[in-house]
Amino acid sequence: MTTSMERRYADRLEELADRHPFLVDLALVLTLLGCAILGASLTLPGATPPDDDRLGGVLMGVSCLALLKHRTHPRTAVVVNAVCATAVIAQGYLLTPLLLSPVMASLYWLATLTERATVRVYGFATTGVLTVAAAVSDSMDHVSLLLRTIGPVFWLMFPLAAGTMTRLRRAYLAATQARAEHAERTREEEARLRVTEERMRIARELHDVVAHHLALANAQAGTAEHLALTNPPQTKRILHDLTGTTSSALRELKATLGLLRQNGDDGSAPLEPAPGLARLPELVSSCASAGITVTVTTEGEPQPLSPGVDLTAFRIVQEALTNVTKHAATQRAHVRFAYAGSRLLITVTDEGARIASGPEPAKGFGVIGMRERAQSVGGELRAGPRPEGGFEVSTALPLQPSVRGEGDGTTDRAVRGEGDGTTDRAVRGEGDGTTDRAVRGEGDG
Numbered sequence: 001m002t003t004s005m006e007r008r009y010a011d012r013l014e015e016l017a018d019r020h021p022f023l024v025d026l027a028l029v030l031t032l033l034g035c036a037i038l039g040a041s042l043t044l045p046g047a048t049p050p051d052d053d054r055l056g057g058v059l060m061g062v063s064c065l066a067l068l069k070h071r072t073h074p075r076t077a078v079v080v081n082a083v084c085a086t087a088v089i090a091q092g093y094l095l096t097p098l099l100l101s102p103v104m105a106s107l108y109w110l111a112t113l114t115e116r117a118t119v120r121v122y123g124f125a126t127t128g129v130l131t132v133a134a135a136v137s138d139s140m141d142h143v144s145l146l147l148r149t150i151g152p153v154f155w156l157m158f159p160l161a162a163g164t165m166t167r168l169r170r171a172y173l174a175a176t177q178a179r180a181e182h183a184e185r186t187r188e189e190e191a192r193l194r195v196t197e198e199r200m201r202i203a204r205e206l207h208d209v210v211a212h213h214l215a216l217a218n219a220q221a222g223t224a225e226h227l228a229l230t231n232p233p234q235t236k237r238i239l240h241d242l243t244g245t246t247s248s249a250l251r252e253l254k255a256t257l258g259l260l261r262q263n264g265d266d267g268s269a270p271l272e273p274a275p276g277l278a279r280l281p282e283l284v285s286s287c288a289s290a291g292i293t294v295t296v297t298t299e300g301e302p303q304p305l306s307p308g309v310d311l312t313a314f315r316i317v318q319e320a321l322t323n324v325t326k327h328a329a330t331q332r333a334h335v336r337f338a339y340a341g342s343r344l345l346i347t348v349t350d351e352g353a354r355i356a357s358g359p360e361p362a363k364g365f366g367v368i369g370m371r372e373r374a375q376s377v378g379g380e381l382r383a384g385p386r387p388e389g390g391f392e393v394s395t396a397l398p399l400q401p402s403v404r405g406e407g408d409g410t411t412d413r414a415v416r417g418e419g420d421g422t423t424d425r426a427v428r429g430e431g432d433g434t435t436d437r438a439v440r441g442e443g444d445g
Helices: 002-019 021-040 053-069 074-090 101-113 116-136 145-227 232-261 277-289 307-327 366-376 410-415 433-437
Strands: 293-299 332-340 343-350 380-385 391-398
Touching (some): 021 101, 053 074, 053 101, 101 116, 101 145, 116 145, 145 232, 145 366, 232 277, 277 293, 277 307, 307 343, 307 391, 366 380, 366 391
Parallel strands (some): 293 332
Antiparallel strands (some): 332 343, 343 391
């Protein structure tokens, strides 16, 4: 309790000194001058006091005035006080802590404001000079040599130790504050990074849901318009499929946005399972209703996938087929799955020429999103035109994610295991010539 109160008062004194430094220094200097004058009036019993008291008062006044510059010139203040104290002792004044109070104050401020090497040089030199002066002074003939030397050493070493402790404490507090500020900045940067990651995941998920279903709906509507007069039964079936496509889009969009609104309460509605390759037949059927025939082949023994990889594989195939529906002048696409060791190789190809849908058809986000999805689970994706014509999307995914797992936030639960899309630990594919022939590029998204 006492230490805490003393520290509190010391902090308040430091704050006052920071606000009004000259007034605080002046008050301390006047107090030290009074102590020095009182110390100069003390003598040992039987000892003869100095004849001229005015010289001692002048020297003490000069030493105290030098203390007013201790903030800017601490070394000069120590030298002036050491010289004045030595002259006073040589005049025959009794060496007491009161007489040495200006020197002790200058040594304290020296240890507080300067580096350790400077404290050693000036502190030890001052202590040595005053100790020798006390040892040879006539005013202390009645005292043994041991007491004449131990006293000054102790009195002068004490302010040096106290000043060093104050300097270390200030350095510790400054370091603690710096660490706290750094931690605060780090938390803010991490929060901004997490927000950016969440925005990227939300945008990627919404793009996959909306773009796929709208592309199918657009193709179905165009086909129905073309067959409305020549084949009414077929038109009716297509319109029925169009209703299912838009209903599916609304359901997935509602599930995604509803998940973002959940607050984690126990009464919240349970989460629907994330889509995976088990829904591939549904995806193929929806493409068929839009006029795209999709063939699927599987090589190797199918193996179970983690939820994150399963979702990633489905979304990549979905986006690749969406691009075929939107941009390819063809009615056929092929999806190939190859299980090789601990990886799943997926290739989506078509043989149609690309249809320019705008001034810069290659500046979409589809292939970018697919590549981010693949990288988020430790895989790699390539997309680009085939030498023999058409377009190819190929990816190599690990059966188990090799990066930071299944996610831990609200949006992580929405996409069931997506990473942060920034990792570069890609799993390099070694498939057959089909995968090797794919070239890099942002594709037609």
